[in-house]
Amino acid sequence: xxxxxxxxxxxxxxxxxxxxxxxxxxxxxxxxxxxxxxxxxxxxxxxxxxxxxxxxxxxxxxxxxxxxxxxxxxxxxxxxxxxxxxxxxxxxxxxxxxxxxxxxxxxxxxxxxxxxxxxxxxxxxxxxxxxxxxxxxxxxxxxxxxxxxxxxxxxxxxxxxxxxxxxxxxxxxxxxxxxx
Numbered sequence: 001x002x003x004x005x006x007x008x009x010x011x012x013x014x015x016x017x018x019x020x021x022x023x024x025x026x027x028x029x030x031x032x033x034x035x036x037x038x039x040x041x042x043x044x045x046x047x048x049x050x051x052x053x054x055x056x057x058x059x060x061x062x063x064x065x066x067x068x069x070x071x072x073x074x075x076x077x078x079x080x081x082x083x084x085x086x087x088x089x090x091x092x093x094x095x096x097x098x099x100x101x102x103x104x105x106x107x108x109x110x111x112x113x114x115x116x117x118x119x120x121x122x123x124x125x126x127x128x129x130x131x132x133x134x135x136x137x138x139x140x141x142x143x144x145x146x147x148x149x150x151x152x153x154x155x156x157x158x159x160x161x162x163x164x165x166x167x168x169x170x171x172x173x174x175x176x177x178x179x180x
Contacts, residue, residue, distance in 0.1 A: 017081035034102035121150040
């Protein structure tokens with residue numbers, strides 16, 4: 001994170017629900033720690049990253065010249081940005097970051113994660129009580145395999161608790177025993 005007491009100013013863009021900052025040594029430091037994506041000379045943070053960094057006090061978020069002081073304030077100002085997938089994603093993002101993992105937002109409910117050993121995996125966020133087709137799970141696992149990554153499912157319970165499941169290859173064929 002930016003060192004010392006120095007905090008980086010980001011400007012919130014309500015049309016994209018993202019925050020942006022001009023390239024600087026501080027944005028480079030954030031990017032090295034797997035926050036945001038550069039588009040030219042602008043570092044763009046996903047809403048989940050903005051929320052996490054805002055809640056930790058590591059960045060200043062400005063909206064129309066006004067400083068946003070908390071995640072609650074950002075939610076009240078731009079509630080339309082916070083869809084149903086946001087809260088489970090934030091829960092998983094926060095947990096992984098606090099465990100020392102590097103996390104890059106790829107898409108809604110999907111992260112690229114680098115663990116402490118340097119191993120990369122795709123983490124898919126699923127919510128308890130929301131049905132998921134087996135074919136969708138298989139496609140998620142196949143996507144990870146195509147990219148030589150492990151697939152991990154982060155299940156968020158109704159109480160907000162997290163459980164992680166790694167997918168592993170299994171052979172479910174039944175052997176037939178021939179009788180003589």
